[in-house]
Amino acid sequence: MVNVEFEQSGVDTFIQLADILEDAFPTVMVQETEDGGEPRDGSFEVSHEDGTVLFSKLAQGRMPRLEEVLEALENKMKADGVNPFANPKGGGAC
Numbered sequence: 001m002v003n004v005e006f007e008q009s010g011v012d013t014f015i016q017l018a019d020i021l022e023d024a025f026p027t028v029m030v031q032e033t034e035d036g037g038e039p040r041d042g043s044f045e046v047s048h049e050d051g052t053v054l055f056s057k058l059a060q061g062r063m064p065r066l067e068e069v070l071e072a073l074e075n076k077m078k079a080d081g082v083n084p085f086a087n088p089k090g091g092g093a094c
Contacts, residue, residue: 001049005033010044013063020066021073025084048076
């Protein structure tokens, strides 16, 4: 699971990022952070479900390049011993 905290102005980037990550990594689901509060001003924070920050606009001062989030997530999954490209349904071609 990947969580994204963003302001309303970042909704298009969120949708694009979610589509790309979920297409690239079949086991990943991307969701808007739901902590019960409003997103922080200027935020576009991408984190793994374990809290590992994959990208922070607040720290970087810019929006992410989609490729850098893809790479950060792939590296995180590999470090955790997870095949980022595994098909969660299993099986194969028939």
